[in-house]
Amino acid sequence: MGVVERCDVPLRALNSLRLQAHAARLIELHDPADLPALLDRLREAAAPLVLGGGSNIVFTRDPPMPVVRIMVPGRRVLADDARGVLVEAGAGEGWDEFVRWTLAQGLAGLENLSLIPGTVGASPIQNIGAYGVEMRERFDSLDAVSLVDGRRRRFDADECRFGYRDSVFRHEDGRGWAIVAVRFRLARQMPLQLDYGEIREELRAQKVARPKAADVAKAVCAIRRRKLPDPAVTGNVGSFFRNPVVDATVAEALAKREPEMPRFPAPPRDADGSAGASPRGGRDERDGRAFKLSAGWLIERCGWKGYREGDVGVHERHALVLVNHGAASGAQIAALATRIADSVRDRFGIVLEPEPTIV
Ligand SMILES: Cc1cc2nc3c(=O)[nH]c(=O)nc-3n(C[C@H](O)[C@H](O)[C@H](O)COP(=O)(O)OP(=O)(O)OC[C@H]3O[C@@H](n4cnc5c(N)ncnc54)[C@H](O)[C@@H]3O)c2cc1C
Incomplete structure (x- = not known):
């Protein structure tokens, strides 16, 4: 075509x-x-x-x-050997359709990332993640075409510089590429990640005693359908802000003020080798420890959950999800996001960064 x-x-x-x-x-x-x-x-x-x-x-x-x-189509198995099964998809393939296709091939690895909207080509941009798994853990390589001079280049994982909701493609030196194909290394069998969110409870509810990858996908889909607003019904982009990563001193000082505040040790590898997602964040100067905070919790604490003004608002079950109830404009959504981030900064001293691309 x-x-x-x-x-x-x-x-x-x-x-x-x-x-x-x-x-x-x-x-x-x-x-x-x-x-x-x-x-x-x-x-x-x-x-x-x-x-x-x-x-x-x-x-x-x-x-x-x-x-x-x-809209580049296509998906195929490239290799099936001792190192696992190498699969490739065109960047225009729907992400969830691709995940379902891998499961239908009997391949495990992407089940926790079921039902994330969007395309395969965008999945490396922010290193999509959900339910304890990030795309980079299954990533092999990608092909991209330079929007400057049209040359095609292969990027391996190191060159992509994946971090928490981050990659080189979100930074100045990595802009200007159109990703056209992505390859993943999957397996016929691999340990399942069941420890995150409500996966185990959901499997119990579905009476699955010895889950396979397809069962986990089904459980993740059921949880997501319950929890997240369907964009076909209510306009949204999922999480509007990244969870801030702060050094241990900031996290501990906040935890004293807010004992119920959730905080999680930040993963060892991150964006550019550090965990610095927020200007107030980064790794602790003294011992290198960093903590991820829950942006949703901070926003809810500032009273935004369920807020609505005209057609723009915050989802009633999810403080991290900004919604368009009908005729909201992008400028209104962006203005609300700024007010929310300002209130979190004023109350907690934490800077929230938007997850989506703002045009
Ligand atoms: C209900 C809902 C739930 C969500 N849940 C999650 C979740 O659990 N985890 C998660 O990580 N994300 C989640 N998201 C966010 C979103 O689904 C992902 O970021 C997804 O990867 C975006 O894909 P897209 O094709 O729609 O990208 P777009 O929105 O079209 O583009 C996003 C950015 O990527 C760039 N881009 C897109 N395609 C390419 C390409 N081929 N080459 C170069 N640049 C490109 C665009 O220029 C833009 O900057 C959710 C969104 C919604 C609406």
């Missing part, structure tokens, strides 16, 4: 917050081989905005640049 180009395209159906915005030019890319020629044609315009499924993006206005929607 190659490249399909349309003018003045409404983006409401192409973003999960259901925000009204228009793309002056929307280009659907099905074959990465067409990208260099397309970039030649776009040379006069501003660098394009890459769009996947639109489930982690906030349009506060009409994007002034051409929008390239990555």
